[in-house]
Amino acid sequence: MNNRRNFIKTAAVASVAVALQSFTGKPKEESINDLTKKINKPIVLSTWNFGLQANEAAWEILKNKGRALDAVEAGVKIPEGDPKERSVGYGGRPDRDGHVTLDACIMDEQANIGAVACLENIKHPISVARAVMEKTPHVMLVGEGALQFAVAQGFKEENLLTEESEKEWKEWLKTSQYKPIANIENHDTIGMIALDADGNLSGACTTSGMAFKMRGRLGDSPIIGAGLFVDNEIGAATATGHGEEVIRISGCHLVVELMRQGKSPQKACEEAVSRIIKLTKNRNKDLKDIQVGFIALNKKGEYGSYCIQGGFNYAVYDDTGNRLIDANYFLK
Numbered sequence: 001m002n003n004r005r006n007f008i009k010t011a012a013v014a015s016v017a018v019a020l021q022s023f024t025g026k027p028k029e030e031s032i033n034d035l036t037k038k039i040n041k042p043i044v045l046s047t048w049n050f051g052l053q054a055n056e057a058a059w060e061i062l063k064n065k066g067r068a069l070d071a072v073e074a075g076v077k078i079p080e081g082d083p084k085e086r087s088v089g090y091g092g093r094p095d096r097d098g099h100v101t102l103d104a105c106i107m108d109e110q111a112n113i114g115a116v117a118c119l120e121n122i123k124h125p126i127s128v129a130r131a132v133m134e135k136t137p138h139v140m141l142v143g144e145g146a147l148q149f150a151v152a153q154g155f156k157e158e159n160l161l162t163e164e165s166e167k168e169w170k171e172w173l174k175t176s177q178y179k180p181i182a183n184i185e186n187h188d189t190i191g192m193i194a195l196d197a198d199g200n201l202s203g204a205c206t207t208s209g210m211a212f213k214m215r216g217r218l219g220d221s222p223i224i225g226a227g228l229f230v231d232n233e234i235g236a237a238t239a240t241g242h243g244e245e246v247i248r249i250s251g252c253h254l255v256v257e258l259m260r261q262g263k264s265p266q267k268a269c270e271e272a273v274s275r276i277i278k279l280t281k282n283r284n285k286d287l288k289d290i291q292v293g294f295i296a297l298n299k300k301g302e303y304g305s306y307c308i309q310g311g312f313n314y315a316v317y318d319d320t321g322n323r324l325i326d327a328n329y330f331l332k
Ligand code: ASP
Pocket: 187, 188, 189, 207, 208, 209, 210, 218, 219, 220, 221, 239, 240, 241, 242, 243, 244
């Protein structure tokens, strides 16, 4: 949490200061079937406070009629490259063996997809994911193979474990207890979804995953359909939180399919969260230990979000400015 506050203080910066308002009100949630309304585009949404600055980079592209795909890549690269953001990219927290392993995926308006998982030593996994999408016959590369491909593509290898993350990991080793507690922020992901001036949707999602995870563990973030999904006819969604729970329901694909059935982005996120809640109860697990948040955007530029516990927020940038919204949640 401190992390984020510091981020806001130090990086919230002139450029976003004007726009940095926190709204707790209900986001727009009209039905996609209401065709009389003007399309709200361009627009970009991203998870957590660091989304504010990421949105700024994305907006630079969107406001100049650039492509949503370029916007989401440029946007998520901001926290990826920031060592103060300890849950994404450079400076991300390591696994329990001290390796920083990164997961990312990207999806465009034509259902082109690319992903990397368990990628080490490369600061911008999202750009490697995009290269997988554009330059290989595959959609996902993992581990050593992903690194080999990245290096062959000219990405620079560098140590991503910063002093702070290493210190924290060494502290953790004293107990070695893996207990990712909801809203004790030893994890977080930037997921970003955008609708461009041409009315096309794209999304990107990138993370260092759960801190002190087992070596080789993947969450939802690099998995198309789980941590991110885009359907250019309908809408887009991305997720953050306990990836295991998002994968269990194919979360973001579900959110988009619910919008296809006519649900607003808000209602679609609520329904997806309610599935997780039901399964958690059926499996006799404690809901208090779980946090999952979804954000969603439809073809009309309407958006919404929902999560299990309070504390999740997301940033929205459209022609009315850039702002942070506290997501509504289930456990009151
Ligand atoms: N969803 C990510 C994962 O499970 C972590 C997060 O967003 O908090 O790896």
